[in-house]
Amino acid sequence: MEQLKTLIRGEIGRDIIFLGTVDSTNAFAMELAEKGAVHGTVVIAESQTRGRGRMGRRWVSPPGGNIYMSIILIPPLRVKDATLLTIMAGVACCSALRNTTSLSVKIKWPNDLMVSGKKLGGILTEIKSGVEKIIYAVVGIGININIKMEEFPPDVRATATSVREEIPGEQSRAAVTAAILNELDHWHRILLTKGREPLLDEWRKFSSTLGESVKVIAGKEVFTGIADDIDGEGMLILKLPDGRLKRISTGDLTILR
Ligand code: BTN
Numbered sequence: 040m041e042q043l044k045t046l047i048r049g050e051i052g053r054d055i056i057f058l059g060t061v062d063s064t065n066a067f068a069m070e071l072a073e074k075g076a077v078h079g080t081v082v083i084a085e086s087q088t089r090g091r092g093r094m095g096r097r098w099v100s101p102p103g104g105n106i107y108m109s110i111i112l113i114p115p116l117r118v119k120d121a122t123l124l125t126i127m128a129g130v131a132c133c134s135a136l137r138n139t140t141s142l143s144v145k146i147k148w149p150n151d152l153m154v155s156g157k158k159l160g161g162i163l164t165e166i167k168s169g170v171e172k173i174i175y176a177v178v179g180i181g182i183n184i185n186i187k188m189e190e191f192p193p194d195v196r197a198t199a200t201s202v203r204e205e206i207p208g209e210q211s212r213a214a215v216t217a218a219i220l221n222e223l224d225h226w227h228r229i230l231l232t233k234g235r236e237p238l239l240d241e242w243r244k245f246s247s248t249l250g251e252s253v254k255v256i257a258g259k260e261v262f263t264g265i266a267d268d269i270d271g272e273g274m275l276i277l278k279l280p281d282g283r284l285k286r287i288s289t290g291d292l293t294i295l296r
Contacts, residue, residue: 072177083107110180112177118166127230130238139218147246148275252296
């Protein structure tokens with residue numbers, strides 16, 4: 040992974056901290072950010088003992104060549120635009136994985152990286168917010184690269200996959216990681232200079248969700264309908280059976296077939 044540094048082209052990834060085992064790279068990066076780490080600082084671990092997933096879930100993080108990394112961003116964005124960072128990370132990961140592995144990776148709203156209907160990776164963004172503005176954000180990315188399915192706990196096997204499971208042979212974790220960091224740098228610049236539309240358009244291209252009949256569990260509520268679009272804040276616009284449009288900020292989405 041040390042060769043990674045030679046592959047970095049932008050601001051994101053200029054400072055990389057490599058760790059063996061850590062509780063969670065997100066927790067570690069939040070502490071670093073609190074101590075004043077600069078925009079673009081990256082934390083990468085070989086394994087995590089308390090990997091965090093969305094909605095308080097765990098992220099199974101055994102050693103053996105997967106990506107567990109967190110990126111500190113200090114974007115000039117409002118708190119209500121925080122979801123855009125997850126959208127941005129989804130686009131960066133999808134693009135990087137497509138270019139380095141040739142797998143046809145898609146994004147299931149809000150942030151699941153999918154291949155052949157199985158989950159290859161996920162993104163968890165955590166922020167520290169001021170009254171209106173984001174003070175810093177930590178974008179956590181977990182991607183299954185070289186893990187074999189038998190190394191996953193049984194309950195995860197049916198729904199998860201890894202690059203190795205999809206394409207035979209050892210995969211270059213450094214190449215994928217560098218591509219993600221370079222794509223993130225690119226899309227962060229686009230977001231700041233050209234606004235959110237180019238990013239949202241790219242996300243729409245990679246989406247496995249739009250146009251599909253879906254079920255979304257959002258807290259205690261369950262909605263079914265057609266996933267119509269995402270809005271400027273990354274919320275899902277669901278067309279309900281009676282034709283009304285419902286905006287959902289976060290939830291668990293299943294594509295109904
Ligand atoms: C999800 O639930 O889909 C999001 C999973 C995010 C996992 C990554 S692994 C690196 C970073 N550190 C964490 O503790 N979680 C994220």
